[in-house]
Amino acid sequence: MTTLPFGKLVKNIYPQLSEVEKLSIGICIPRSCEAFEVNEILTRTLSRIFNVSNVSDIVTQGKCIQNSKLKFDTIDWIAISIFSFVGFLILFSTIYDVYSKRRGSDPNEGLVAFSLYVNMTILFRTSSKKSPNVISCLNGIRCMSIIWIIYGHDYMFNLLLPNANSKDIVEWAQTPFSMFLQSGTICVDSFFFLSGLLLIWAGLKEMERSKGKLNVLQMYLHRYIRLTPIVAAAILFYVSLFRHMGNGPLWNDFTSPNKLCHETWWATLLYVQNYAAAGKMCLGHTWYLAVDMQLYILSPLILIPIFKWKKKAIAGVIVLGLLLIACIFTSIVVNNYSVFSKTGNLGEDTVEMRKIYYATHARTSPWLIGIIFGYFLYNHRDSRIKMPKLVVFGGWIIAMALLLTGIFSLYPKVLPSAEPLTTIEGAFYLTLSRVAWPLALSWIVFACVNGYGGVANTFLSWPFWQPLARLSYSMYIIHLMVETITAGRTKVNVHFSDYDVILRFWGDFGITILVSIVAYLMFESPMLGIEKVLFKTKPKEQVKTISKEGLCDHES
Numbered sequence: 001m002t003t004l005p006f007g008k009l010v011k012n013i014y015p016q017l018s019e020v021e022k023l024s025i026g027i028c029i030p031r032s033c034e035a036f037e038v039n040e041i042l043t044r045t046l047s048r049i050f051n052v053s054n055v056s057d058i059v060t061q062g063k064c065i066q067n068s069k070l071k072f073d074t075i076d077w078i079a080i081s082i083f084s085f086v087g088f089l090i091l092f093s094t095i096y097d098v099y100s101k102r103r104g105s106d107p108n109e110g111l112v113a114f115s116l117y118v119n120m121t122i123l124f125r126t127s128s129k130k131s132p133n134v135i136s137c138l139n140g141i142r143c144m145s146i147i148w149i150i151y152g153h154d155y156m157f158n159l160l161l162p163n164a165n166s167k168d169i170v171e172w173a174q175t176p177f178s179m180f181l182q183s184g185t186i187c188v189d190s191f192f193f194l195s196g197l198l199l200i201w202a203g204l205k206e207m208e209r210s211k212g213k214l215n216v217l218q219m220y221l222h223r224y225i226r227l228t229p230i231v232a233a234a235i236l237f238y239v240s241l242f243r244h245m246g247n248g249p250l251w252n253d254f255t256s257p258n259k260l261c262h263e264t265w266w267a268t269l270l271y272v273q274n275y276a277a278a279g280k281m282c283l284g285h286t287w288y289l290a291v292d293m294q295l296y297i298l299s300p301l302i303l304i305p306i307f308k309w310k311k312k313a314i315a316g317v318i319v320l321g322l323l324l325i326a327c328i329f330t331s332i333v334v335n336n337y338s339v340f341s342k343t344g345n346l347g348e349d350t351v352e353m354r355k356i357y358y359a360t361h362a363r364t365s366p367w368l369i370g371i372i373f374g375y376f377l378y379n380h381r382d383s384r385i386k387m388p389k390l391v392v393f394g395g396w397i398i399a400m401a402l403l404l405t406g407i408f409s410l411y412p413k414v415l416p417s418a419e420p421l422t423t424i425e426g427a428f429y430l431t432l433s434r435v436a437w438p439l440a441l442s443w444i445v446f447a448c449v450n451g452y453g454g455v456a457n458t459f460l461s462w463p464f465w466q467p468l469a470r471l472s473y474s475m476y477i478i479h480l481m482v483e484t485i486t487a488g489r490t491k492v493n494v495h496f497s498d499y500d501v502i503l504r505f506w507g508d509f510g511i512t513i514l515v516s517i518v519a520y521l522m523f524e525s526p527m528l529g530i531e532k533v534l535f536k537t538k539p540k541e542q543v544k545t546i547s548k549e550g551l552c553d554h555e556s
Contacts, residue, residue, distance in 0.1 A: 079240035113529030126463040137448035139469040140460025145190040152184035157487040163496040189366040193438040196370025229523040246489035254488035274358040332427040339426030366438035373442040402440035474516035
């Protein structure tokens with residue numbers, strides 16, 4: 001089967017058609033036919049039918065997709081061997097765990113690290129008990145953010161599919177609802193905010209326990225061991241078995257970015273891909289992990305001064321945050337960067353994406369706000385702050401206004417009659433939205449902790465979120481793989497609408513959860529068990545380690 005890009009040909013015949021109106025036709029041809037033979041027949045036929053000359057090549061070998069027999073390469077067998085070995089460890093560990101329990105003996109902690117019984121108990125455990133060491137509402141914020149990310153990426157894929165009603169997309173992009181997707185990148189700031197908050201919350205507790213000492217090397221090792229196994233497994237899958245997950249005329253178009261893993265896997269494992277492999281990142285969405293890891297590496301430079309000098313150091317953090325905001329603002333204005341375009345914001349690789357989206361210093365503002373708020377929260381952890389009802393009401397109004405402004409402030413710019421966003425307007429929007437969003441989240445967390453959350457706290461602290469929060473890291477790594485396979489396997493025209501995307505989302509979301517459970521049981525939870533043995537941490541202390549935060553924190 002091959003896909004024929006007739007868009008250019010039709011454009012020559014009907015010049016009144018706009019650039020967005022493209023036409024591709026998929027046809028099936030015998031396996032014995034060569035691409036150049038089909039191309040010659042088609043170009044000759046179309047030239048005669050439309051009375052045009054110099055028709056460019058329509059069919060090339062690269063556009064042809066064959067239903068070939070499944071054939072494994074060396075890298076495939078290596079992947080199968082590694083995944084099978086992990087499966088064997090799970091089987092052995094589970095049998096040993098069950099056998100030990102039946103005998104009434106305590107199993108070796110290292111040998112039960114891969115036990116399904118142990119890890120499934122950890123994954124699905126819920127608790128409604130309040131604890132001073134746990135900020136329950138963060139689970140809901142984390143889960144809502146990861147759901148938003150998966151939902152938004154599903155829209156991105158659906159916009160790229162062969163939509164029979166592609167003209168309707170233009171009208172959809174001018175609706176208020178579309179702003180949840182067009183401004184959806186702001187939800188990543190939720191994770192940076194949580195990362196900073198939990199870093200200072202757990203870090204200060206650890207330093208108080210150790211009388212101001214901070215084992216930086218062990219802290220980094222914790223973090224790397226915690227994050228890397230599932231990323232390494234995803235990379236191995238992408239360079240091997242992934243290509244066997246589907247086929248069709250769109251398969252190569254949707255899966256071509258995954259081939260970058262052959263070149264830049266090392267940058268992803270070192271968490272420097274947002275700089276060393278910008279534009280050709282393996283697992284492109286892991287730019288977040290790179291930024292978060294780099295901020296984590298720099299965190300002792302903030303943790304130690306805050307522990308020693310407290311409010312004076314916080315003042316320094318505020319000044320640093322303001323300087324970074326000024327830096328980003330100036331960079332946008334001086335370089336005339338485009339922050340938002342109503343013709344499409346699909347995350348293409350551009351200079352703007354590299355400088356103001358992937359760059360670590362460009363994403364630091366919500367992280368620093370999380371640190372500042374976390375310090376305030378930590379100092380008042382043993383007491384509730386009492387406020388008049390009018391102040392509480394005003395706080396919620398301001399917080400909701402900030403959230404809605406971050407999402408809908410650019411809506412007037414997507415309307416047909418609107419002028420493009422100017423550079424100055426874009427600079428103000430980008431810098432201020434990355435401040436307003438975490439500030440609004442700060443109020444929500446503050447209100448929930450101090451008893452002013454009401455229905456919001458009940459919802460965000462719902463025990464149901466706890467297992468999903470533990471899966472959130474695996475879901476973040478895996479969801480694009482599922483969505484890519486779903487989109488790449490498309491072999492017919494589709495119809496774009498919000499309802500159709502929601503239908504596709506629930507399918508992708510369900511499969512993502514199932515695969516994430518498998519990944520969690522194979523790689524994520526076992527590493528927590530091994531980490532506990534290596535560093536001799538007690539189970540209750542494990543949730544306090546400052547190597548787990550933001551998207552990667554399970555218990556907060």
